[in-house]
Amino acid sequence: MNIVVLISGYGSNLQAIIDVLSFHTSMKIAAVISDNPEAYGLKRASQANIKTEIIPGKNFCKQDFELQLTQALEKYRPDLIVLAGFMQIIPPSITKAYATKMINIHPSLLPKYPGLKTHERVLDNKERQHGCTVHFVDEHIDHGPIIAKAVLEVYDDDDCLALSKRVQTLEHYLYPKVITWFVDQRIELEKGVIFLDGKPLSPEGKTFFFAQEDIIDAELF
C-alpha cells in the first residue's frame, strides 16, 4: 500500500505515523509533500529515508498549485492520502478524484469547531469535552464522513497550551490507528457510509474516550 502524506509544519503526526507503521511491512510512505519549504516535517521524512516534494502554496497561483499537486499525486499512485497539518485548501477536482482515499485529522470533535483556533473556542464556550477527529476529505473544509474520534475531558483549570498538548497526544494515538485500518483493508467508504470490518459505523465514527490514562472503547455500531 502506497501512502502519501501532506504536511505544512512540525510534522508530529507524520512522526507518529512513521514510528507506528515502520513495523507494518505492507505499507510504505511513498512521499511526503509539503507546501512549506521550511516545514520541520520534511527533515523527519528525510531522516526516515522518505522522498519529499515541495509544492509551494503561498504566493502561488491556484491553478498552478492544483496542477502540481494533481501531477505529484498521480506520480505516486497513492492508495491513501493522509493530510497531517496541511494548511492548503485541497481543490475540489482532487477531493473528488480521491474521495475514498483521502483523510484528514482535525483538532476538535467535528462537526463542532471546524477551522482554526479550536482549543481557544472550546475553552471560551466552556465545553466539557474536546478531542480530535479523523475524517474522509470532501470539498468543504474539515468536513466529510467521520471515521473516528478521540475524546477527552476539559478540566476547569485547563489553558490553551495544556489542552492542545493533550489533544495532540490523542492525535498521535488515533491517526496511526486509523491508518492501520486502511493498510489492513478493514475500512471502506460506500455511498457516504463507512464500514469497519464489514459493519457500518454510526455518523459519529468510532469513538475512543480517554479518561486519565485509560482508553474506553465505545462501541457505536
Ligand code: GRF
Ligand atoms: C494537528 O493539530 C492537526 O490536527 C492539524 O494540524 C496539526 C498538525 O500538527 N490538522 P503536526 O504538524 O502534525 O505536528
